[in-house]
Amino acid sequence: MKSNHVLFVLIAAMCTSVAAKAQTIEEVVTKHIEAIGGRASWEKVNSMRSEGTINVQGNDVNLTLTKQKGKGMRQDIAVMGMTGFQIITPEKGWSYMPFQGQTEVDSMPSAEVMKLQDGIDIGDPLLTYKERGYTAELSGKETINGSETAKIVITKKDGTKQTIFVDSKSNHIVRAISMQSMHGQEQEIINDFSNFKQLPEGIVVPMNITLPFGELQLTKVEVNKEVDENIFKPKK
Numbered sequence: 001m002k003s004n005h006v007l008f009v010l011i012a013a014m015c016t017s018v019a020a021k022a023q024t025i026e027e028v029v030t031k032h033i034e035a036i037g038g039r040a041s042w043e044k045v046n047s048m049r050s051e052g053t054i055n056v057q058g059n060d061v062n063l064t065l066t067k068q069k070g071k072g073m074r075q076d077i078a079v080m081g082m083t084g085f086q087i088i089t090p091e092k093g094w095s096y097m098p099f100q101g102q103t104e105v106d107s108m109p110s111a112e113v114m115k116l117q118d119g120i121d122i123g124d125p126l127l128t129y130k131e132r133g134y135t136a137e138l139s140g141k142e143t144i145n146g147s148e149t150a151k152i153v154i155t156k157k158d159g160t161k162q163t164i165f166v167d168s169k170s171n172h173i174v175r176a177i178s179m180q181s182m183h184g185q186e187q188e189i190i191n192d193f194s195n196f197k198q199l200p201e202g203i204v205v206p207m208n209i210t211l212p213f214g215e216l217q218l219t220k221v222e223v224n225k226e227v228d229e230n231i232f233k234p235k236k
Helices: 002-035 039-043 110-115
Strands: 047-056 059-068 072-079 082-088 093-096 135-144 147-155 161-167 173-182 185-198 204-211 214-223
Touching (some): 002 147, 147 173
Antiparallel strands (some): 047 214, 147 161
16 A cells, blocks of 8 residues: 555656646746737737848848738848848748849748748747647756746757747747758857837837847837738749
């Protein structure tokens, strides 16, 4: 009887531990979504257009990112008198980067388009991972830029992972780490987020984003403005 009792206690403790872990990740995600304005506010967002500037090797680069829910994402890049773009839709993708030597619009390989599908989502990974069928697991805590953060690992359907760091006080995502293909090689990409601002629509977004080649400072973010769907078609 005694041994059976001990076994029961051990099983109960294991079940409690698993439940606590699942509850903890849910709590972190719930607090984060509340901090960025709440799920209801984000569900009302059908389009978003952001403008910003980043200095790269002494040159000011102007970026414009336009997203329309379920339709696509377009990033326009203007530098040194030239303008390029990248377009991602649910089915296809194109790029045109004249400052990198491109003279014609190139279709992107389907595998690369699939990897970039998350970019179409309006909202951060913790807001959208479940509807994409991804999983999220709490993986301890780390100090990022002097602040304690919860470390969350998101696993996608293809097995690739993205690591998210959520500030324990503000509940904002302050860092995201992912692997991306650059020049034919897989490289770790680190993005830091800061200067969070609440928009009139109630949602909260970072206005400063650290990229591998500099810091992007957003100057304008527009929500639910009319989007001409023709911008998701490749034209020079």
